[in-house]
Amino acid sequence: MTNPVPVKTTGLAALVAIAAASLGIIYGYDTSNIGAAKDFIKEQYTLGDGMTQAMATVVVVGEILGAIVGGWFANRVGRKTAMVTVGASYAVFALCSAIAPSVALLLVARFMLGLTVGVSVVVVPVFVAESAPAKSRGAMLVAYQFATIVGIILGYVFGFMLADSGQGAWRWMLGIAAIPAVLVTLVLMRLPDTARWYMSQNREDEARQALSRVEPDADAAEIEHELADMRQALRDESGGGLRELFRKPFSRATFFVVGLGFFIQITGINAIIYYSPDIFAGMGYNDNFGKYMLPAFVQLFGLAAVIVSLFTIDRFGRRPILLGGISTMVVAFITMIVAYQMAGGEFKGGGAAGIVGFIGLVLVVIGFSFGFGSLVWVYAGEAFPARLRAYGSSAMLTADLVANAIVAQFTLTMINGLGGSTTFAIFGVLTVCALAFVFKFAPETKGRKLEDIQHFWQNGGTWPADSAAPIETAK
Template sequence: MTTMSVMSRRSTSGALVGVAAASVGVIYGYDSSNIGAALNFIAQDFGLGDGGKQALATVVVIGEILGAIAAGWVANRIGRKWSMVAVAATYCLFALLSALAPSNAALLGARLLLGVTIGLSVVIVPVFVAESAAPHRRGAMLVAYQVATIVGIIAGYVVGYFLAGASAWRWMLGLAALPALFVTLLVLRMPDTPRWYVTRGRFDEARNALAGIDPQADVDLEIAEMRAALGEASGGRLSEMLRRPWLRATVFVVGLGFLIQITGINAVVYYSPKLFEDMGFSGDFGTLMMPAFVQIAGLAAVIISLFTVDRMGRRPILLGGIAAMVVATIMLIMTYGPLHGNGTAAHLLGFGGLVLFTMGFSFGFGALVWVYAGEAFPARLRSYGSSMMLTSDLVANAIIAAFTLSLINLIGGAGTFAIFGAFALVGFVFVYLLAPETRGRKLEDIQHFWQNGGQWPADDPIITSVGDPR
């Protein structure tokens, strides 16, 4: 085989990883927004009030929690690749069942099962990407998953807008089966990750997979480092994460996962039509396309994060994004409070606040959740750590989905965003105190931060060269 053909094969392998992850991200994002676009039409057909609407938004998150809890075991048991195949294929099935549901009870059941597949995906995809990407591209590839997620959110609103005239909520839900089918066929062509092969003692397959990822890699050295990292302690057990040195890492990922969602981003995604209606916007354009414009701004922010995460580092991006969210909540408190959502000033301030809130989230929390989910733990614990982080994230998401409309009815938009702003402040302090800077490091080296009590060792070469205290 010529050098050119080898390089082409490796380039194709890396591209397939990115395309597969992005396609799953589109599915996840589309489901988050299309239910918001479809809710009013479903409510009309099935006679639902705000409680019924919240149930349809919440039941999928409950399924996601169940999927995320099981994802670590599944990913370790059958591998990252076959887990992704199972996720995509079953999502396709349950999306079609949702579209064909004859009653609200049937729709709730289909969406619960749909949520299980999404819960599996949000844990497994970051692990799959982190273990299939070269160190100098890992951050960007993980952020690309969030780019795709926002593209999916935008697509959900746009599809909702064009189908709204026919009240075609079944088509809104069912169209999600198409990208899921594409992912199923794509991932079937791919190998599993080198690190999973190493955990199973399948070293020849690990070498072949690694050779297809990084043209610059010293394959034998990389395999030796993976084996050494796995051999440093007996492991792969959940109990390891609850004692030193991994307890600190567990506290970090669980806390970060919860704060990412409890700050309210999915209140904006699920209930944007309601938020814009309360600001005086009306019609399908005002309540469905305006949320799409908000998400386009979020897409721009995450693209900036994509191109800077491996240059600026994780911490500056994360802290900057949270700070923007705090400012945005102040704008939204003014919109729904003193301005009462009425008039041109309220419209401009409210729209600007939702844009800034979404951009801040997408730039920081939204992009970095996938990075830290894939980086925080060594290979034997990575799927468990990712599962715990995303489970925490989804528990907070369930709270947001279940209570946002009730909270707005009880204390108004100003009070609701004041609560979100308070959690954002807590998140800023939490990240500042606990988040490690993992830019440019091999996955096997990141464990030294936790083993050293939350500090990089004094003889760390990156610390020595740049003086980064985190």
């Protein structure tokens, strides 16, 4: 493996980072803005819990389909064209959601928005990884994740700012995402496609030009060396098939990443994001500030947890970070149950029980962001050889989104039907199951080369005695 060419951040690399971060913000905004908008939609159209939940669920269903076709679409038309399509579609379907004259058409618009989101979840990390200089690639991928949380916060903030705009406030909440979507589409149109995609299409001259723009300090020999590395990587990735995921030795790895993807969402993080206004209202915070701004404050703790995880993952390893985050979520759900028990089922203007409940929600977000949120794609990328990596990531994402759809569709029904205490007890039990699953099946891959990690799965889920020792990371 060659050392990456040391390069400085170029104007093109900066545009890549800005475009990716902007799409991350839009994605996060579209994830949380329905939390505020649904209250006004529910009131205007006199919706029950089932149809109110459908506003969130239909997006997730679209995401599942978008994720399934996203990789094929990006390979077919190119990374740049796929990204431009995503940006333009965000704008179109955000506006369609805002002007929808009926609930049925609103659901159609939100389904199409979800389809776009699903494609973006697949395409954006690929576009960044293939467009950014090696020196700044990791930071740019982290920037996308960070920007997504910023977008979630903005969804709540704009919900609060627009809450007093009358019955049509939800139209502004949903439609405002079109503005940054148009701007980022204009930026994306200025970017070239990735050198790796050009190489996959046997367009070497264009690949060489794209690589020269991304790494202007690299000389001709270094450019040719990187192109040779791409040719070899493309050969290594060929020949894999979906069936191989379910055969030994990688069936165990498939079981692990699919199970991990499912537990990431079934433990309830998006119940917190989609229905925070309802949860806070149920805890006695009934004014607009309590319903829409307190969820934004909660997400600030998530940002801090992501930063801490990023600086500790290569020091302490994958398992401690993941197990620590999930354990924090277990404590958080116990705290939520205590809050509801303190309130006797009825919170009065917040009070001591409301404060305990707020702390519980903060701990849920901290635990998730520190563990699951930071490590989900690390394991997806490390568990499989190159030829199976895309299939494995897709399988993990599909399991993640299916669990997300279940949570979106039934959380409000559980809260209103079973009560908050029972609802969070269910999430707590599922989180304990996730903790046991990770403890049993998650390998510690810190400091090991990707090639060596395959030995773990080939040896029945244990490291062979002759396996290469982990590479010590800098303290």
